[in-house]
Amino acid sequence: MIDWKRIEELKDEVGAEDFVEVAAIFLEEVDEVVDRLRENPNLETMEADMHFLKGSALNLGFDALSVYCQAGEKAASNDDAATIDLSQLFEIYDASKAEFLRVEQIEFAA
Secondary structure, eight states: OOOHHHHHHHHHHHOHHHHHHHHHHHHHHHHHHHHHHHHOOOTTTHHHHHHHHHHHHHHHTOHHHHHHHHHHHHHHHTTOGGGOOHHHHHHHHHHHHHHHHHHHTOOOOO
């Protein structure tokens, strides 16, 4: 679900001290898009939303989420955005985020 090697690479890139801040920014930005999709999904912006989530997920090592969003982005680019199971997306994101926060023992309102 999570590429822990990517997490370690990110820590090396930004430094352990700044990692929490970087992770908080990533999660805050992803939370905004996920919350918008939960409340008011828009098929017109689905391809861009999936692309953004895929990139963010890759940066933070959320492998399962990136794979799901890549498939969603492809579906949306083929005018099949309505076939994207957003409940599955939310489940993957929520589980990934919970696991990440548990293992990293990070506490913030993200």
